[in-house]
Amino acid sequence: xxxxxxxxxxxxxxxxxxxxxxxxxxxxxxxxxxxxxxxxxxxxxxxxxxxxxxxxxxxxxxxxxxxxxxxxxxxxxxxxxxxxxxxxxxxxxxxxxxxxxxxxxxxxxxxxxxxxxxxxxxxxxxxxxxxxxxxxxxxxxxxxxxxxxxxxxxxxxxxxxxxxxxxxxxxxxxxxxxxxxxxxxxxxxxxxxxxxxxxxxxxxxxxxxxxxxxxxxxxxxxxxxxxxxxxxxxxxxxxxxxxxxxxxxxxxxxxxxxxxxxxxxxxxxxxx
Numbered sequence: 001x002x003x004x005x006x007x008x009x010x011x012x013x014x015x016x017x018x019x020x021x022x023x024x025x026x027x028x029x030x031x032x033x034x035x036x037x038x039x040x041x042x043x044x045x046x047x048x049x050x051x052x053x054x055x056x057x058x059x060x061x062x063x064x065x066x067x068x069x070x071x072x073x074x075x076x077x078x079x080x081x082x083x084x085x086x087x088x089x090x091x092x093x094x095x096x097x098x099x100x101x102x103x104x105x106x107x108x109x110x111x112x113x114x115x116x117x118x119x120x121x122x123x124x125x126x127x128x129x130x131x132x133x134x135x136x137x138x139x140x141x142x143x144x145x146x147x148x149x150x151x152x153x154x155x156x157x158x159x160x161x162x163x164x165x166x167x168x169x170x171x172x173x174x175x176x177x178x179x180x181x182x183x184x185x186x187x188x189x190x191x192x193x194x195x196x197x198x199x200x201x202x203x204x205x206x207x208x209x210x211x212x213x214x215x216x217x218x219x220x221x222x223x224x225x226x227x228x229x230x231x232x233x234x235x236x237x238x239x240x241x242x243x244x245x246x247x248x249x250x251x252x253x254x255x256x257x258x259x260x261x262x263x264x265x266x267x268x269x270x271x272x
Contacts, residue, residue, distance in 0.1 A: 012236065030055065030252070039090065044097075056099065057095075062075070062087040062088055065087075072106065075122040076110055088103070107151040141157065141179065175202075175237070207239075211238055
């Protein structure tokens, strides 16, 4: 089974400017790229690198806000609606300029009881804005160990929000790293959430390092998800353990060559 992969340039090839990182991802054999916060690079430079390499840009994030003040997203923060919507507009405009397919709207860290209503209203705004350009809006549960107090901390919450808002272009970011820490059972979770999923990311657990180590057997899991019908590139969002991306890519060379899904064992995990 042939698998395809996207390089998350928020963590990979970070020792060079973004256009060069896109070229490095293509040279390494990735099929696509994705970004965290590309806004310091003019969109024309990113577009040129994408055209040169033929790689699509899958997704980018809205700006996180004031990181020094502990912000990690704005969309669920009461009182920051103007800033959140400005970040959404900027992200959508950058996505349109670069041909990106999706925008991840970051919720933020908050314990304000009004956060749920604020997040919902800002997501409505984002979905409406994105729909004019055929873009998907992604929301992502983040585990409480890495991001304590993040508003969206489990897939069930995300699924309910997607159902309540009933927007055709609102989807779940299924980040295997975060969801393994939150609750595990990734293959069954993917199956249950499959109609809601807009993108899949992965990294080793528990250290978010190279994906061919740690407690998740991605050489089994990713082919399994592909067998469930997932066809778009899996997003490699990990921190290279050696610090140098090129030294961490043995998994890419092995898994792109074709991986046969191994049979699962145990109740509930066999072929169904």
